[in-house]
Amino acid sequence: MQRVIIVGSTGSIGTQAIDFILKNRDSFLVVGLAASTQTSLLREQAQVFGTKNTAQGASEAAELIEATEADVVLNAITGAAGLLSTYATLKTGKRLALANKESLIMGGKYFLDMTSFKGQITPVDSEHSAIAQAMKSGKFSEVNKLILTASGGPFYDRESLEGITLKDALDHPTWNMGPMISINSATMFNKGLEIIEAHLLFGIPYSQIDVVIHPQSIVHSMVEYKDGSVIAQASVADMTLPIGYALSWPNRALNAVRPLEWGARQRWDFLPPTENSMRSINLARRAGEAGGVYPAVLNASNECAVEAFMAGKISFARIIHVTETVFNLYTKQHTNRESAKNPIEVILEEDARTRELAKTVIENMSAD
Numbered sequence: 001m002q003r004v005i006i007v008g009s010t011g012s013i014g015t016q017a018i019d020f021i022l023k024n025r026d027s028f029l030v031v032g033l034a035a036s037t038q039t040s041l042l043r044e045q046a047q048v049f050g051t052k053n054t055a056q057g058a059s060e061a062a063e064l065i066e067a068t069e070a071d072v073v074l075n076a077i078t079g080a081a082g083l084l085s086t087y088a089t090l091k092t093g094k095r096l097a098l099a100n101k102e103s104l105i106m107g108g109k110y111f112l113d114m115t116s117f118k119g120q121i122t123p124v125d126s127e128h129s130a131i132a133q134a135m136k137s138g139k140f141s142e143v144n145k146l147i148l149t150a151s152g153g154p155f156y157d158r159e160s161l162e163g164i165t166l167k168d169a170l171d172h173p174t175w176n177m178g179p180m181i182s183i184n185s186a187t188m189f190n191k192g193l194e195i196i197e198a199h200l201l202f203g204i205p206y207s208q209i210d211v212v213i214h215p216q217s218i219v220h221s222m223v224e225y226k227d228g229s230v231i232a233q234a235s236v237a238d239m240t241l242p243i244g245y246a247l248s249w250p251n252r253a254l255n256a257v258r259p260l261e262w263g264a265r266q267r268w269d270f271l272p273p274t275e276n277s278m279r280s281i282n283l284a285r286r287a288g289e290a291g292g293v294y295p296a297v298l299n300a301s302n303e304c305a306v307e308a309f310m311a312g313k314i315s316f317a318r319i320i321h322v323t324e325t326v327f328n329l330y331t332k333q334h335t336n337r338e339s340a341k342n343p344i345e346v347i348l349e350e351d352a353r354t355r356e357l358a359k360t361v362i363e364n365m366s367a368d
Helices: 012-023 039-049 058-067 079-091 101-114 126-137 166-170 179-187 189-202 240-248 275-290 294-310 316-333 343-367
Strands: 002-007 028-035 054-056 072-075 095-098 121-123 143-150 209-213 219-225 230-234
Touching: 002 012, 002 058, 002 240, 012 028, 012 039, 012 072, 012 240, 028 039, 028 058, 039 054, 054 058, 058 079, 072 079, 072 240, 079 095, 079 101, 079 294, 079 343, 095 101, 095 240, 101 189, 101 294, 101 343, 121 126, 121 189, 121 240, 126 143, 126 189, 126 219, 126 230, 126 240, 143 189, 166 179, 166 294, 179 189, 179 294, 179 316, 189 209, 189 275, 189 294, 189 316, 275 294, 275 316, 294 316, 294 343, 316 343
Parallel strands: 002 028, 002 072, 028 054, 072 095, 095 121, 143 209
Antiparallel strands: 143 219, 219 230
16 A cells, blocks of 8 residues: 655545545555645545545645655655755655656756665646556657647637737646646647657757647547657546546555447547647746756746736736746856855745746836
């Protein structure tokens, strides 16, 4: 039986993980729960599993991880707030089921160097879970490229991004997700972050990571091998499968999702990304290839832009413009440099510096 801590337990991934564990209580024991919001739900979850180990907020979540004996931590916190939980998990030698891609993107090579055993980081993102499964079909040296699939979001066929409301942006065609990732999916920024995540998790050069639009969200990603074969992982669009795979690793989960109906007529489309979406993707590639604190800076720039859109301060069409503007201003003012400080301190400092810069940029745009 695996002892599990879930941080971000009241969010979209956290609640789906709890539903999965409730169906597989013979395999998992929840020993800790943490959330920043919905405290009444957090208390209800703790009562269901009979655990007194609960925490509120990012700092308390990290302290809970360090103080609690567990086999695996599911980091389902949204955004940069998940950084400390990923750090605490790796520091204490626990296995990390990672839904919070932002923390890995921010920590980069530093977090990879902290891992103490193979498979310590197991991805929850459906795309990276798919790649991890497909890469079991060959040797690392035989991989030609990774192909990340994207639904295209709700605006793939839309020529103009003007006039899009918050309700429009949150209405994802195939996935049920939280607000931040739903908007990142709509701008395709999420796919840019996933390129950086794929590079870090699998060690494949950026030049060998492609993106293709697959509106049906059935093929979750693919690995192309040097002999021309392509191994794809396909399943219904349900996050329970990658959640269950990450929690159960190295075994496959029971009672995850229903199989595809192969006897039914189906249509699987694969399309190129649009010019609008490539802006997000290329910006992420640029930050990833630069390395250092730049991916963390890019993430902070985008989080501030999305928050400004959700608050009604900027239009949807300006989200990537703000992200790019803040990132460009930062890179002009600051360079990657060696520091004697703890890397986590440096990341948090530059994250805060970027957010102050973003605040000024957004205020100036709002005043126009």
